[in-house]
Amino acid sequence: MRTFAIVAVIEGAAPDLTEWLAFHRAVGVRHVVIYDNGLDPAAAALLRLHADLGVITLPCPTRLDCTPKFAAYNHFLASRARLFRFAAFLEADEFLMPAPGRGLDAWLARIPAHAGAVVINRRTFDTAEPQAPATDLLLRRFPRGATAESEDNRLVTSIYRQGAIAAIRDAPWAELVQGERLMSDFSPAEVDPERPGAVLGVRQGEIRLNHYPLHYPLPSPGRLAESEPCPRTAGWTGPTLDEMRHLLAYADAVAPAEAARLRSRYTGVPELGRPVSPQEHRRWRLRHLHRPRIEAAGRFLQRRIFGAARPW
Numbered sequence: 001m002r003t004f005a006i007v008a009v010i011e012g013a014a015p016d017l018t019e020w021l022a023f024h025r026a027v028g029v030r031h032v033v034i035y036d037n038g039l040d041p042a043a044a045a046l047l048r049l050h051a052d053l054g055v056i057t058l059p060c061p062t063r064l065d066c067t068p069k070f071a072a073y074n075h076f077l078a079s080r081a082r083l084f085r086f087a088a089f090l091e092a093d094e095f096l097m098p099a100p101g102r103g104l105d106a107w108l109a110r111i112p113a114h115a116g117a118v119v120i121n122r123r124t125f126d127t128a129e130p131q132a133p134a135t136d137l138l139l140r141r142f143p144r145g146a147t148a149e150s151e152d153n154r155l156v157t158s159i160y161r162q163g164a165i166a167a168i169r170d171a172p173w174a175e176l177v178q179g180e181r182l183m184s185d186f187s188p189a190e191v192d193p194e195r196p197g198a199v200l201g202v203r204q205g206e207i208r209l210n211h212y213p214l215h216y217p218l219p220s221p222g223r224l225a226e227s228e229p230c231p232r233t234a235g236w237t238g239p240t241l242d243e244m245r246h247l248l249a250y251a252d253a254v255a256p257a258e259a260a261r262l263r264s265r266y267t268g269v270p271e272l273g274r275p276v277s278p279q280e281h282r283r284w285r286l287r288h289l290h291r292p293r294i295e296a297a298g299r300f301l302q303r304r305i306f307g308a309a310r311p312w
Contacts, residue, residue: 002031002107002299004159005084007076009069010058010092011037016138016212018048018262019240021055022247023095023139026239028103030292033080035060035072042261049251049258053288056080066169073168075297081162082308086111088120088159089168095139096120100235107147107206112186116164116179119156119189122209125230135268139237142212143229157209184208241269245276246284 006029010017021032034047037060047057063071073089081087086108088096098104123145130141158174158181165174173191182190184205210233221266244266251259266272276284 002084004029004088004104004174004222005031005033006087006096007033007035007073007078007089008092009035009037009072010039010043014039014043014044014092015265017043017092017264018244018247019138020092020095021050021053022243023236023240025053025288026236026243027096027098028105029096030054030288033058033076035068035075037068037072045255045258046262047245049255052246053250064176070168077165077167085162086159086236087162088157090157090209093210093214094122095212096159097208097210097236099206100232102206104207105227110186111161112182114180115161115182115186116176117158117160117174117181117189118186119158119181119183120207120209121153121184121205122157122211123230124213125233127212127214131229133268135266137237137240137266138212139233139240140278143233144234145210145230195208211220233253241271242276244269245272245274247278248272249281250285294311 003045006024024032032050032055034055034057036044036047036057039047044057047055051057058072058075060068061075062068063074066074076087090096096104098107125142125145127142129264131143132141134141158176161179164176164179166177168174181191185188237298248259248262251262263272297301
């Protein structure tokens with residue numbers, strides 16, 4: 001059984017999709033399920049480039065009783081959640097960010113067996129006044145986050161264990177059918193009854209969700225920018241650039257037109273022009289292309305011999 005998947009519903013141009021996917025590969029996410037809710041041709045071509053890199057693209061289902069986002073989430077629960085021990089339902093402007101130098105796998109392995117959902121605090125970043133050109137990385141354009149006291153930072157999202165929820169009508173607080181709801185430091189989650197989707201205390205923990213909204217409200221006394229860029233964001237910029245360089249090297253071989261389009265999109269990132277060493281790129285291909293195929297064959301044999309694994 002695969003360990004973890006990110007599920008997202010994406011529409012339109014999604015200009016930062018390359019960086020979003022590269023960042024999550026850098027922190028250790030190996031499986032992403034994307035529901036296409038009207039992607040433009042360039043974004044659809046980018047997802048086809050990622051088809052062998054753990055990214056699954058599905059058409060967004062249509063239901064009369066809920067929005068496309070929740071229709072997609074519930075389709076995943078009904079059809080694919082059984083393949084993963086944990087899943088996070090994110091927006092394309094949310095980055096699941098561990099502490100610098102710490103991957104996601106080690107944290108997932110420490111989630112207690114009784115946890116049905118782990119609550120992740122969100123940190124909203126100021127996208128009103130960019131610090132760099134639009135052709136630069138999102139992580140460098142908007143490095144300054146709202147203060148910890150901001151109301152935006154009291155909203156949360158959750159990572160759910162397989163079988164812990166049957167349906168999602170409100171992503172942060174889906175009703176649990178198994179397990180308990182914990183914070184990212186594995187202490188009990190304290191829900192604020194006056195604000196749905198909020199917690200009483202803000203605990204940053206080892207994992208945080210950086211949120212880069214398209215339209216950020218004007219500053220107010222409760223929403224002040226940090227005096228310095230966020231060190232957690234800066235700590236993952238280098239690994240994200242490495243992943244993007246390897247993606248470009250891979251695209252040069254399999255989709256040259258897409259590689260040229262990506263280079264034109266990121267003209268403000270001169271680091272992407274630095275070539276990767278052949279040895280490092282072979283390791284990257286082994287990790288992202290060949291290892292998943294070997295693991296899939298191993299899972300197939302395990303299911304045939306021992307039956308389906310159970311997460312609880």
